[in-house]
Amino acid sequence: MKKPPAVVRWIVYITLVIAAIAINLPFFWMVITAFKNESDVFSMPPKFYPTIFDFRNFVKSFQVVPIARYLLNTTIVALSVTFLQLVFNTLAAYGLARINFKGRTFVFLAIIGTLMVPPEVTLVPLYILVRKMDMVNTFKALIIPFMSSAFGVFLLRQFFMTIPRELEDAARIDGCGRMRILWNIIIPLSKPALWTAALYTFLAHWNSYMWPLVVISSDQKQLIQVGISKFASMWETEWTLQMAASTVAVVPIIVFFFFVQKQFIEGISISGMKE
Numbered sequence: 001m002k003k004p005p006a007v008v009r010w011i012v013y014i015t016l017v018i019a020a021i022a023i024n025l026p027f028f029w030m031v032i033t034a035f036k037n038e039s040d041v042f043s044m045p046p047k048f049y050p051t052i053f054d055f056r057n058f059v060k061s062f063q064v065v066p067i068a069r070y071l072l073n074t075t076i077v078a079l080s081v082t083f084l085q086l087v088f089n090t091l092a093a094y095g096l097a098r099i100n101f102k103g104r105t106f107v108f109l110a111i112i113g114t115l116m117v118p119p120e121v122t123l124v125p126l127y128i129l130v131r132k133m134d135m136v137n138t139f140k141a142l143i144i145p146f147m148s149s150a151f152g153v154f155l156l157r158q159f160f161m162t163i164p165r166e167l168e169d170a171a172r173i174d175g176c177g178r179m180r181i182l183w184n185i186i187i188p189l190s191k192p193a194l195w196t197a198a199l200y201t202f203l204a205h206w207n208s209y210m211w212p213l214v215v216i217s218s219d220q221k222q223l224i225q226v227g228i229s230k231f232a233s234m235w236e237t238e239w240t241l242q243m244a245a246s247t248v249a250v251v252p253i254i255v256f257f258f259f260v261q262k263q264f265i266e267g268i269s270i271s272g273m274k275e
Contacts, residue, residue, distance in 0.1 A: 027250075033243040034058070041239050057244040061231070064238075067245055069220065070227035075252070077142045077223065078205040085201050086194060088148040093156035094182050098168070108157070114150045119210070127214055141215045142223070146205065152197045159193035160186060195263035203253060224249045 029048075033041060034057055036050040061067055095101075096108050126145055127136075135141040163186060171181050187194070209225040216222050228249060231242035 030243050031247050033239060034247045036240055038240060054240070057240045058248065061241040061244040061248070064241060065227055065230050065245065066219070067224070067227060067248060070222055070224040071249070071252075073139075073221060074206055074224040077139060077208075078202050080139075080143045081146050081205045082198050082201045084143070084147040085149055085152050086198060089152035089156055089197060090182070090187065090190075090194070092148065092153045093160055094178075094186060096153070097157045097160035098165075098186075099178075111150045111153055115154075123210065123214065126211075130215060136215055137217050137221065139221065142205075142208075142212060149201065152201065155197050155200075156190065156193055159190055163189055192263040195260045199257065199260055202256060206249075206253060 032048065032050065035053040035055070036047075036057075037052065037054050040047050040050045092111075096104060096111075130136055130141045130145065135144065167185050167189075168181050171185055176184070207225055208223060209229075212223040213226050216226070224245075228242060228245045231238045231245065
């Protein structure tokens with residue numbers, strides 16, 4: 001295949017660099033603001049770099065709001081939901097991809113159809129259900145309703161469809177049952193898709209705001225995104241402390257992504273989600 005002219009490549013590179021800067025500028029501004037003092041935040045014209053890097057914002061943010069407790073709560077909830085979704089989504093996806101039963105296509109389409117329902121529509125019915133089960137203001141309300149997801153089932157099912165059936169046929173001839181085939185063949189070959197599903201799930205529940213705000217009233221059980229919003233009151237917003245807390249909250253996501261980025265890209269490309 002003939003390469004495009006050098007001028008065209010340079011135009012593409014420059015365009016991508018400008019787009020990357022524009023996309024990441026809010027993130028850089030958040031991090032820089034975390035080190036500013038109040039005078040630098042409201043200076044005109046705006047200062048991109050602080051006059052003095054003030055690390056006390058991070059210390060004070062932990063003192064004003066129990067950020068450490070919120071981070072621990074969020075980690076427990078996000079990891080629990082991620083583990084449960086990997087278990088139940090894998091079982092459902094394997095059944096839809098490999099087991100022939102009557103109505104399989106209808107069940108799969110019904111699951112995919114739930115993706116078109118906005119979460120705000122199910123917020124009130126879900127809260128009523130949780131309240132009747134006496135789970136309000138507990139970690140169970142943050143974990144149990146999200147033990148499975150339509151997106152996770154779709155992602156894993158698409159990946160399982162790419163695995164040759166001959167591998168399963170050979171294992172079945174050797175006497176393997178479905179669960180052993182799933183555990184010894186399908187799951188080891190599906191690590192990119194599993195890591196991708198884990199990243200999506202962990203990120204979604206790490207950044208969860210609306211549902212914890214509705215269902216959790218105890219400050220000791222609240223999650224990080226709701227905790228960060230407490231720096232904003234009716235009268236003022238402590239921007240430096242809020243940006244410091246936000247910077248701390250985003251660090252686990254960045255670290256997690258760096259560990260799984262290779263598997264994430266491979267899972268997206270193989271599972272049929274790329275254009």
